[in-house]
Amino acid sequence: MVKDLSIRQAFGETLTKLARHDRSIYVVNADLKSSLSLNKFAKLFPSRFIECGVAEANAAGVAAGLAKTGKKVFLTSFSCFSPSINWNTIKQSICYNHANVTIVGSHSGLFSTDLGATHQMLEDVALMRSLPNMQVFAPLDAIETEKIVSVIARSPLPSYLRLIRPHTPSIYNPKNSFTIGKSYVLKRGHSVTVLGYGPTLIQAFNIGSTSVEIINCSSIKPLDSETILKSVEKTGRLIVLEDHQKNGGLGEAVASLVLSAGLSPKFIHLAVDNRFGQSAKDFRELYKHYGIGVDYLREAVNVIMSSR
DSSP: OEEEEEHHHHHHHHHHHHHHHOTTEEEEESSOTGGGTOHHHHHHOGGGEEEOOSOHHHHHHHHHHHHTTTOEEEEEEETTTTTTTTHHHIIIIIITTTOOEEEEEESBGGGGGGGOTTTOBOSHHHHHHTSTTOEEEOOSSHHHHHHHHHHHTTOOSOEEEEOOSSEEEEOSOTTOOOOTTOOEEEEOOSSEEEEEOSGGGGGGGGSOOSSEEEEEOOEEESOOHHHHHHHHHHHSEEEEEEEEESTTSHHHHHHHHHHHTTOOOEEEEEEEOSOOOOOOSSHHHHHHHTTOSHHHHHHHHHHHHHOO
8 A cells, every 4th residue: 555645635636637738628616616626627727726615506407408508517516515405406516417517515425523423424325326317326435536636527327426534544556547337456365355445455464364355336327237147156245335325325336236136145234324414523433433444344254254
């Protein structure tokens, strides 16, 4: 692993670099420029940085309008505000109209620690997965963030990009590319398939097991059915780990997939179970409290390995 890096900073720097060569890239912001590392973008491209203030529904409408004139628009805010507050506008003005808008929701999940329940968005994946025409992505680390932003900037479909707040370890191989609808096997194993997305999945490398197969599902929608089913068919045991509600998350999507394929693996879903978040000094305290920390993952592996 390399040193901890900021996913938000990787997003801002990558988008600014892309905008130097693509004049159709615009940002519509909801008064969170600094929080999404967009100060440099705003300074270099003032005519392509639209500040809408604390008016998320209006910002989504502005983004949709710009996209219909041929712009590639990134709508940026915290995920507890967008897509939470403006979901209906995203549905009607962006998805229904096939508008080329990427909704960037930062500070997602329990990683927001001291911001508390109101800002710990644990339902965004469910909201965005449910929308027709919407793609959903959650990068593993800062390195993959750069790869994903570069790819979705060329995609004509609406997208949702889920970002988190703190610096995190980076393990994504810089030589690897990113492909929409593709999952990546980070570690090969034969006994248990562990699926997840975002920095939460990095915990799987710290459980001390050499037999788990770790798969990064950073493309949550579209989902890589082939890679997931091939692994589950091999191991017969499946654990899905996510910093999100159980309802509507990756775990439900994968459960539906494997059942539809006629498979019946042993299955454990580690996620927030129908509860709101709360404040803490460190996200690890919250991960322990909500049962998604490394100790719970290690225990889940032991339990599922012992089951017949």
